[in-house]
Each structure stands twice: as structure tokens, then as C-alpha cells.
Amino acid sequence: MPQEAHISVNERTFIQDAIKEQVRLDGRAFDAFRALELTFGDEYGVADVQLGKTRVIARISVHVVTPAPERKFDGVFQIITEFSPMASPAFEVGRPTNAEVVLSRILEKAIRRSNALDTESLCIIAGLKCFALRADVHVIDHDGGLIDASCIAVMAALQHFRRPDVVVEGEKATVLSIRERDPIPLSILHQPLCVTFSYFEEGELFLVDANLAEEQVRSGEVIITMNRHGEVCQIAKYGGATVEPYALFNLTTLALQKVKEMSKFIQTRLDDDAKKRNASGLLSELSAENDRPFDKPVG
Amino acid sequence: MAPDAVLSHLHRADGSATYTHNGYCIIGAVNGPIEVLRRDERPEEATIEVNVRPAVGVGSPKERHIETLLHNTLRSIISTPSIPRTLVQITLQVHSLPDEDSSTGVSPSLTLLPHLLHTALLALLSASIPLSTTLTAVLIALPSTNTPTACTQLLSPTAIELLRAKPIRSAHVFAFSGEGKMLLNESDGTFSYEEWDEAAEAAEEVCCKEDGAVVLAENMEVDGREGENLDGWLRSVVRTKVEHEQRWKSAR
Amino acid sequence: MAVDTMVVLPGDTVPQEALPTPMGKKKHLTLGPGLRHMPPSTVSSTIAGGLVTDPKKVAAWIESNSGRYLPATGDLVIATVQTSTAEAFNCTLTPHTPYAALPHLAFEGASKKTRPQLAPNSLVYARVASATKDFAPELTCVDPSTGKSEGLGPLKSGMVFKISLGMARRLLAGKKGGVVLLEALGEKMGFEIAVGRNGVVVVDGGNVKSTLAIGKAVQEVDEQALGEKAQKKLADRVLKSV
Numbered sequence A: 001m002p003q004e005a006h007i008s009v010n011e012r013t014f015i016q017d018a019i020k021e022q023v024r025l026d027g028r029a030f031d032a033f034r035a036l037e038l039t040f041g042d043e044y045g046v047a048d049v050q051l052g053k054t055r056v057i058a059r060i061s062v063h064v065v066t067p068a069p070e071r072k073f074d075g076v077f078q079i080i081t082e083f084s085p086m087a088s089p090a091f092e093v094g095r096p097t098n099a100e101v102v103l104s105r106i107l108e109k110a111i112r113r114s115n116a117l118d119t120e121s122l123c124i125i126a127g128l129k130c131f132a133l134r135a136d137v138h139v140i141d142h143d144g145g146l147i148d149a150s151c152i153a154v155m156a157a158l159q160h161f162r163r164p165d166v167v168v169e170g171e172k173a174t175v176l177s178i179r180e181r182d183p184i185p186l187s188i189l190h191q192p193l194c195v196t197f198s199y200f201e202e203g204e205l206f207l208v209d210a211n212l213a214e215e216q217v218r219s220g221e222v223i224i225t226m227n228r229h230g231e232v233c234q235i236a237k238y239g240g241a242t243v244e245p246y247a248l249f250n251l252t253t254l255a256l257q258k259v260k261e262m263s264k265f266i267q268t269r270l271d272d273d274a275k276k277r278n279a280s281g282l283l284s285e286l287s288a289e290n291d292r293p294f295d296k297p298v299g
Numbered sequence B: 001m002a003p004d005a006v007l008s009h010l011h012r013a014d015g016s017a018t019y020t021h022n023g024y025c026i027i028g029a030v031n032g033p034i035e036v037l038r039r040d041e042r043p044e045e046a047t048i049e050v051n052v053r054p055a056v057g058v059g060s061p062k063e064r065h066i067e068t069l070l071h072n073t074l075r076s077i078i079s080t081p082s083i084p085r086t087l088v089q090i091t092l093q094v095h096s097l098p099d100e101d102s103s104t105g106v107s108p109s110l111t112l113l114p115h116l117l118h119t120a121l122l123a124l125l126s127a128s129i130p131l132s133t134t135l136t137a138v139l140i141a142l143p144s145t146n147t148p149t150a151c152t153q154l155l156s157p158t159a160i161e162l163l164r165a166k167p168i169r170s171a172h173v174f175a176f177s178g179e180g181k182m183l184l185n186e187s188d189g190t191f192s193y194e195e196w197d198e199a200a201e202a203a204e205e206v207c208c209k210e211d212g213a214v215v216l217a218e219n220m221e222v223d224g225r226e227g228e229n230l231d232g233w234l235r236s237v238v239r240t241k242v243e244h245e246q247r248w249k250s251a252r
Numbered sequence C: 001m002a003v004d005t006m007v008v009l010p011g012d013t014v015p016q017e018a019l020p021t022p023m024g025k026k027k028h029l030t031l032g033p034g035l036r037h038m039p040p041s042t043v044s045s046t047i048a049g050g051l052v053t054d055p056k057k058v059a060a061w062i063e064s065n066s067g068r069y070l071p072a073t074g075d076l077v078i079a080t081v082q083t084s085t086a087e088a089f090n091c092t093l094t095p096h097t098p099y100a101a102l103p104h105l106a107f108e109g110a111s112k113k114t115r116p117q118l119a120p121n122s123l124v125y126a127r128v129a130s131a132t133k134d135f136a137p138e139l140t141c142v143d144p145s146t147g148k149s150e151g152l153g154p155l156k157s158g159m160v161f162k163i164s165l166g167m168a169r170r171l172l173a174g175k176k177g178g179v180v181l182l183e184a185l186g187e188k189m190g191f192e193i194a195v196g197r198n199g200v201v202v203v204d205g206g207n208v209k210s211t212l213a214i215g216k217a218v219q220e221v222d223e224q225a226l227g228e229k230a231q232k233k234l235a236d237r238v239l240k241s242v
Helices: A009-020 A098-112 A146-160 A212-217 A245-280 A282-286 B061-075 B099-103 B108-126 B159-164 B193-207 B213-222 B230-245 C165-172 C181-186 C208-223 C228-241
Strands: A036-040 A046-051 A054-065 A076-081 A123-125 A129-141 A166-169 A172-175 A193-200 A205-208 A220-226 A232-239 B004-007 B015-021 B024-034 B047-053 B087-096 B135-143 B168-177 B182-189 C006-008 C035-038 C042-045 C049-054 C059-063 C076-084 C088-092 C100-103 C123-130 C138-140 C153-155 C159-162 C192-196 C200-204
Touching: A009 A205, A009 A212, A009 C159, A009 C208, A036 A146, A036 A245, A046 A146, A054 A146, A076 A098, A098 A146, A098 A220, A098 A232, A123 A166, A129 A146, A146 A193, A146 A245, A193 A212, A193 A245, A205 A245, A220 A245, B004 B108, B004 B230, B015 B108, B024 B108, B047 B061, B061 B087, B061 B108, B061 B182, B087 B108, B099 B108, B099 B159, B108 B135, B108 B168, B108 B182, B108 B230, B135 B182, B135 B193, B135 B230, B168 B193, B182 B193, B193 B230, B230 C006, B230 C049, C035 C059, C076 C100, C076 C192, C076 C200, C088 C123, C100 C123, C159 C208, C165 C192, C165 C200, C165 C208, C181 C208, C181 C228, C200 C208, C208 C228
Parallel strands: A076 A129, B047 B087, C100 C138
Antiparallel strands: A036 A046, A046 A054, A054 A129, A123 A129, A166 A172, A193 A205, A193 A220, A220 A232, B004 B015, B015 B024, B024 B087, B135 B168, B168 B182, C006 C049, C035 C042, C049 C059, C076 C088, C076 C123, C088 C100, C123 C138, C123 C153, C159 C200, C192 C200
16 A cells, blocks of 8 residues: 555645635635644653644754764764555555655755754764664554645654763763763754645645645645744745746745744753653652641641 | 553554553554455455564574464464455554563563463454454463572562562463363473463453352452453453443443 | 334344234335245344334344445445446446446437437436345446436535445434434535445535534544534534534
8 A cells, every 4th residue: 555545636636726715624814824833741852733633743862972984073864754554554664655755854954964963972982982863763543744744743742852961081981871860962953844835736835834635736835944043044946836936035935934933842842851851750859848747736 | 450441542454453552552453355366365264463663673493483472372262264365454553561571581472472462452452353262361371490589389479579589480371261171371480390381370360351250259359450351351352342432332 | 322223243133022013004024134044933133223213114133333235226326437238327436346237218208319328437417226145236327217307416526425324324314313414504504415325425615624614523523422412512603603
């Protein structure tokens, strides 16, 4: 079953007719995202993103390796996206679909090659030891918008992650466990996020954050990755619709607005999580007060 | 503490379940009965495909080994002849493990196995795949006898308990069908036949339903932490599912 | 809440007392989905759900509202045409399942020369003519006794809305299903709706807005398990918005 089931003729016609009347199936505005939800687990570096019915979990993990000989001062950073049949029976293990290839390529360009993560900070001893960081992206539920959701998940997980501290003595490096010393946040240079624009009607109309049905009907897509400072990291276009070069300027303006909103949302969630951790962890341990049971007066 | 389960919460899969117990969290999804590839088609029964995906990285031989164990166990509870020439696709995504899981000294595939079995069963129930029976599984660890902390067996221990009871001499996973028949046993370490026998008996007590109420009450004292046995837990999960599905009947 | 329902797990034996006893003309106990008979007289369940009995029809089945649709003879379904062979359309009832055959001649008034032309991915409202585990299901769009379509046939317009299998059964069950939404809406506006047991409804309200409003309302009744009062309220809201 290497193919996603096709959308029926009725649905295709209806979605197109509705778009002509400026109506989307779920009643959203053309430039509106679905409800975004972001939660963090008990561990560091696990972000669970829900975008409408789409759900993606990103998990950051780290281990120590020898750096590549041509990049002695850099750590290793990998993003792994492997779809499983959980999201759709059309996804077969070990046989990447087109969507999977596009997703991993975009994430690679958007996050890894835009240097969102300072890989030099992952170096422990030049040429001998460095941290290898990997981001596993698990697609749990698939209702379109995988690229946008995965990008949010990976960036949120990176910002949430804490790597263990190391002590270097000469050529000997010791990795300290979380109990021995507080782990260290990653050095993140900027936070790129993706916004996908789906084109309809030969490039005359576009939607933001299309769901699966809309994705199946669209004639083309433009994916813009940028950070909240307005720096464009990559632009990709797939499908046949013709897009005017000038229209791209409008798209980047709109993308910037969306990216700013999303960055703000991610930051609030990170702050909430930090507060929660502080309340139960460090602060309570630092407090010297003892919980004394309230003695009942005798009699 | 009884395991925590959420059923049918994914939109795309035919059946799904998220299972949380002792710091292990697994998301399971079942698709089926669906079209099977010609080369995997079996003329008189359904083909079963199990995918175990680790939290970190892609599948390794360890996952392949667990998949084989799960496949063989699940094949004996799925009523395969009633859905011939179809595929039942089971995907189990490990979401999180307790921090101590890797340092317990017990093979991680054994500590994970009962949880994977439960998740797979719940997802199958959620997908309404015809089954001939249910299953329940438990991990039993036997600490080394010459340490002072050594008590008797540890019944479905948490990772921290295993860490404290180190060194563990042997670990056993048992799975029983709804009728109390043993479906699976995986043991690791050194142990005598008597010890295995005791462990199997204890596992049966935790897993299978009791006939008399008196026995159940006794059970609760011996094994206070579990509260009730796993068969009772499974029934309560299904009761919640049925109540949720039929709530329209009493709605206003 | 539904305390009287007996909840069963796969493999459980259903006690004799819980099943209706055959009386009068009906001499046989009919077992529906989720139950199987093991000779001589054991009845056990194969899925998890609530046991439902109908003493009048001497029938019992397990009610469960999850999982994939399994075709059963006589069910009304909305099928998607995939390909056309020399004699039949190959259709799917749910994605990624083996094809169900809909013969070219199984339409009202169809002959070799006037058979309908259906493009891939078009929808057909059909009845399951036969479905056994050993053969691919067969569909039909005519009533074999009258030769009339009885409302079945290609669905040319409208929009597809996915609903749960339980909701589809309720919509087709009439009064017993407890869905009053469509009647309430039908008093004030005209629309067409086709309900398939495979969890699909096709709604055509004449224009985009009404179609969407009706389809969404049906989904809302399903997801939030609305009772009759709440459904009437919802119907009022929909009528106001259109």
C-alpha cells in the first residue's frame, strides 16, 4: 500500500467550490493556522505538538562520539524522520514515500543548514570527542501540515533540551549525570519555523496550514522558513501552480507574522514548563524549611 | 498502581491506545483488516505485522527480536481464520522510558515486553479486531539471594525498585490468556526449576481472574500494591470505553 | 450511565441467561457481530463491547463503536470507484481494503449499451449484495425483486463527511437511533443526505454554506453525543446561520 487513498471527485469539487466562495471546510480564515498545542514530557527535550488533528512528537537525545576528521571543532547534529504505519497505512516501514523525503529535506535545510543549532558548542575535545545530537521525529497522527508541525516540534524540543555537563582534564572528559550537576541548555542561534502555503486555482488563491483533504486538492505549495527576526532561511516550491515572483514578497510578510505568533507561543510554553520544573525541583530542594506536621493540641 | 490507558484517541488509525505504567509510556495503533501484499497473503488466515519503534533511533535487531515475540503471542489471540487474506498492522511507538531503565541490569527487552503486550492488546480491542481471547502479562524479577535486601520475587517492579534490588539474578516475563493459559514465557539469568515454578504461579495470580471473592481479598493483602489483578483492570478499561460509546443513550 | 449493559471481553462466554430464548415462530437464536457459536451450545464474544439483545427478533450482538467497517450483506454503503474492468467497477468501502465489485449491470435500467460511466474516485450509494469472508464483497444499486434503484446509484454532488460507525448505524436505525437533528433541519430547509454504514455521509444542501452546516452538525451530534434536546438546539443554531 505505497499510496495514500485518493480523495473522491465529490470532495475535490466541493473543496474547490468552497474556496472560490472564500470558505474553508473547518470555517477557518484562509490565513489562519489550526489550533496549536504544545506539551513537554517529564524528560528534557521531548516536545509533543498537536496542530488540529495532526500530532508530531520530537525527541532529542545525545551521546558522545569522535567528530568527523574534516570538522574537528564541530559536534554532530542529525534530524531523523521516519514515518510509521501509525499515521497512515500508506506509510511503509523502510520505504520512504514522497512526503517523507520532502519533509526530511525541508527540515534539513530549515534547521540544520540554517545553523539554528551552534554545533561548535557540542565539541568537547577538538578532534577527539564531541556530542552527537539527534532529533527523532515521530508522526503519530496525520491530517496534513506535517512540515510546519514537525518544524515546531524539533525547534521546541531543541530549546527544551538540556545536555549533560562535562569536565575536561587534559585528554580525559567525564560526562556528569543530571544528578551530579545541572544539565546545560543548548546554544541556539536562531529559531527558524516553517509556514506552508497551499495554492489553488492555478496560483490565484492560497491557504495557510492546509489539512490533509486540502493538501490532496491543492495544485502547488510554497514552504517558507524564517525566524522571528524576518530572516528567510529557505523557500521551496513544489507542484505545478505558477506563482508570481512578487507574490513571494507578500508571502514572506505573512509568514513573518505567523512565525512571530508561533515563536511567542513556544516561548510561553517553555516558560510555563520551566516554572513547573522549578516549583517541584530546584526551588523546593533549596528551601530549608521542613514540613512540620501541625501538632494538634492535646485534649 | 494500575496501568493508565487511553483508547481510540488517534484519528487515522483504526484502533489506538496510549498506555502508561511505572514510567513506561507506549502509543499503539492498529490498522486492519486491510489489503495485504500478495507475497504475504495467507489463504486461510490473516497476516499480522508488528512494528516496534524505539523512542530514540530507528529499529535495531533488539526491536526485531521483540517484534518476533509479540508476533507469535498476538497470533495466538487474534482470531486469524475469521479474517483471511487480510493484514492486521500493529505499530507500537515507545514514547518514554523511565530514566533508570538502562541501568537496572535486567535486559531492557524484558522490562518493556509486558507493557508492549498490553498496549498491543488495547489497540486491538480499540480496532475491534476479532480476538479469540485477551491476554495479560507481568514481569517478575528474582534478586540475588545472598544480598541482605533479598526478599522474595518482585512482582511487576518499577525501574527504581529493580535498581535498589540489584543485582537481579533472573527476570521472567509471563503472559496468560483470558482463560489462564500461558501464552508466553521469556526468562533471563540463572534460576532453578522450583524458582521458575513459583514465579509462574505468582504471575498467574496477578494476571488471571479469580473465581471466588474470598481469594481476591486475600490476593489484595499479599499483593497490596497492585490493588486488583490485571484481568480486573482490563475489564474496567473496556467498561469505560463502552460507557463512553453509549453515552448518547442517556444524553439529553 | 448504561449500567444495565453487560460488558464483555473477547473470549468471554456469554451466559445462557443473558441471551434471549427462542419462542413461538422464531426458533433460532441469531448471533450478530462480535459473537460466535462454538458447538454444542457455547456462545462467546470476539470483540470488546456491550452485549445487546433483541428478544423480539431473538437476536444478540456486541455493540462497539470503534474499528474499521466490515461489510455485511444488506448494508447500505457509500463506495468509491477505483477502476473499471470489463464487467464491473472495482470499488473500495474503506481505504486500503480489497476491492468490492459493483457489476456494470447492477444499476437501474442498465443494459450493455446504457451502462453508466463512472470515473475513478467517484462515489456510489450501494447495497452490499454479498459479503463473506472467503469472497470479495459484491455491491448492487438495484433491488433484485423490483429492478428499481430505490434511491441507490451514483452520487454526483454533495460533500463527504466522516462519522463513526455507531453514528451511521443510528442514522439508519430511524427512531431507535435517537437522531432528531435531520428531521428538525428538514422542517425548514431542503437537502439530500445519503448515509453509508461504512462511516460516510454525503450531504447536498444545494449550496456550499448549507451543505457544510448540515455536515458539521451531523459530526457534532456524533462527537459530542448530543441528546435530543441538544440536537434541537443545534438545529435552530444551524437554521439561523444559513
